[in-house]
Amino acid sequence: NAGVTQTPKFQVLKTGQSMTLQCAQDMNHEYMSWYRQDPGMGLRLIHYSVGAGITDQGEVPNGYNVSRSTTEDFPLRLLSAAPSQTSVYFCASSPGTGPVMDQPQHFGDGTRLSIL
């Protein structure tokens, strides 16, 4: 049981390039989310999904796209990378939504992204 798997672990991009951060979970969790972590800023929610085919914006969605075609996968796309998007990105999942939303979040190991 791998839990939440994020790839790649490290990435360096040039300004203007695009890329996709991958996130997969094998726990059949309905809820998945993406956070970015910057020094002194805590974890800020980028996008989240309450199930396959359903996504919504979080606190800092600009410059990022997501899709949820399957329960297992929740990729995060950077459309045109900017230096301000240099950060550590965490994907998280939890078992349910609605009344069972209040479940622990399971985090992946993170992707450390640098944009030059």
Added chain:
Amino acid sequence: GQQVMQIPQYQHVQEGEDFTTYCNSSTTLSNIQWYKQRPGGHPVFLIQLVKSGEVKKQKRLTFQFGEAKKNSSLHITATQTTDVGTYFCAGRSGAGSYQLTFGKGTKLSVIP
């Protein structure tokens, strides 16, 4: 929008001293969760508090949820070097919200 403030930002303690971090929300929370992140690692769930005035203990860690459900605290008794890391609180403002808002965290250093 909902804001969750956490203090202090940093805390340095001698091994064996106690440590407390405080979390305050601008809105009433339906629940609050606490996470620990070791250096270079990812956040790991510690506990969830749901009821007004709730107190839960995990060995040397004591978690409290305020009566108004707008504040919470984590207290560690007799810190050890294994307690090093950043502690985050996170809360949801209501049953209809799917967004979990994290505090900025308290980074704990323990001096042996």
